[in-house]
Amino acid sequence: MPIQIPVTRTTNPKPIPADVGRSFGDYFTDHMFLMDYDSAKGWHDHRIVPFDAVTLHPSASAIQYGQAIFDGHKAYRCDDGAIRLFRPHAHLDRLNGSAARLCMPAVDKDDVLEGLLRLVDLDRDWVPHQQGTALYVRETMIGTEGFMAVRPAARYTFMIFLSPVGSYYSEGSAPVSILASETHVRAARGGIGSAKAAANYSASLMASEQAKAAGHTQVLWLDSVERRFLEEVGTMNVMLRIGNEIVTPPLSDSILPGVTRDTALTLLREWGETVSERPIAIDEVMAGIRSGEIEEVWGLGTAAVVSPIGQLTYRGETLTVGGGKTGSVTSRLYAEITKLHRRPDNDPHGWSVLVDGSGAA
Ligand SMILES: Cc1ncc(COP(=O)(O)O)c(C=O)c1O
Incomplete structure (x- = not known):
């Protein structure tokens, strides 16, 4: 049986600010x-x-x-x-x-x-x-x-x-600088990291504030047991291109199963890319960036969609990824996912749901 949803309209609608869409989350609707x-x-x-x-x-x-x-x-x-x-x-x-x-x-x-x-x-x-x-x-x-x-x-x-x-970041879609945390973890094995629980975000605040104070945009989270394996970046899932392989950490109970991650994996596989969901150690990442084998690292999430990472700092060493520029896979993913958001004629997966105007009382 369809549910009843009575609507009480505001008698005091707010004026819609002129800069709406230029900030992130400063305004709430009526x-x-x-x-x-x-x-x-x-x-x-x-x-x-x-x-x-x-x-x-x-x-x-x-x-x-x-x-x-x-x-x-x-x-x-x-x-x-x-x-x-x-x-x-x-x-x-x-x-x-x-x-x-x-x-x-x-x-x-x-x-x-x-x-x-x-x-x-x-x-x-x-x-x-x-x-x-x-x-x-x-x-x-x-x-x-x-x-x-x-x-x-x-x-x-x-x-x-x-x-x-x-835009979520003040940098817009420009590459951001990330600090791999040696001291803090976002979520522990066996904990609640795969749930979108408010507590996970309080757990992340201190490391994130420290990273910002040191001039970085966000934290690269490593696993809670060995402090070695990549988990997430800020409030996003993380992906890298290592040579011709695209790699992302496998889902676990300390990683949020991102919908954007899933969207990207679906697209990459459709494009015929070699995609691996496997553990990646921070040492492998630093070595790969140094050697030039890793030219692209990016975050994935609803807020920023696809966010290129231009610099990575770990144990006092700062490396520039791919010359600090946005790489080709990162750009393609951003372009294709944002196209899926806005182009109703381009929705082969049936991911978009129309707000058809028939509902409001
Ligand atoms: C901790 C964390 N990881 C990853 C993501 C990305 O998830 P999604 O792509 O579903 O927005 C988010 C954002 O929701 C998040 O808060």
């Missing part, structure tokens, strides 16, 4: 989608309401024990003027994977997608127009029950809110 969960009723009270603060019990499990997960993807204004979401099903699958890992309830993906489509439709004027911009969609689930013992909560709130965004 409405949000909410639903609540308790063990007796399951998910209930689906609704779209004016964007506002949420009130929490001081002892809510989200606050005390970090029962907080999220996911993030984008809606694009396409070349035909229509608005489309890119791979929302993959993101909702990952959201449910994150929920399972933190003992939180799964959402009904069809219901959430329905709420999301209506929300984006209602706030469609906030989807920026310029190339390289999008409306970022943030799904969030938090444990709301207040109690003191350490256990999973019995009550949750799920929300979706929207933020018009431009």
Whole structure:
């Protein structure tokens, strides 16, 4: 049975700022989608309401024990003027994977997608127009029950809110400088690194702030056991071209299964590239950059899509990758993925979902 999603429109719509799409996440649209969960009723009270603060019990499990997960993807204004979401099903699958890992309830993906489509439709004027911009969609689930013992909560709130965004890095799509962390790890083996849990991001803050203070854009994360194998870069998955082989670390419980990573792997295999998902040691990377065998290293994620890495620092040695320029595979991936975002006539995988304007009340 289709769910009811009552819509309460804002009586006080915000003016859409002129620089919308030139910042990342500084603005939020006028409405949000909410639903609540308790063990007796399951998910209930689906609704779209004016964007506002949420009130929490001081002892809510989200606050005390970090029962907080999220996911993030984008809606694009396409070349035909229509608005489309890119791979929302993959993101909702990952959201449910994150929920399972933190003992939180799964959402009904069809219901959430329905709420999301209506929300984006209602706030469609906030989807920026310029190339390289999008409306970022943030799904969030938090444990709301207040109690003191350490256990999973019995009550949750799920929300979706929207933020018009431009480039994630101030460098835009220019190559960035990365510091391989010798002292900190993002996620431990056996931990929650493959879930998009809020706690993983607090775990990353100190190393990331230290890297920025030392003049780098982000951190290259190494594995938690040997501190040797590449895991991720900042909040992105990482890929390299070593000679004619394209390599990315295999998924594990300490790596987030990126949707952009999956998109890139699909395209690269279709293009006939040799692609390996295998462990890569930092020593192999440094040696390969020194010898010139590694000419391209890049990050992959929803926010920046494809982000070339121009410099890598490890144990005090800084190497320039591929002359500090964006390599050919990096450029091709960026061009092809951004084309998939905006070109409805070019969607062989059926990855885009139309926001068709029939939903908003
Ligand atoms: C830690 C981390 N790794 C990788 C990614 C890339 O994932 P996706 O391509 O699904 O955005 C993200 C962003 O969501 C992330 O936060």
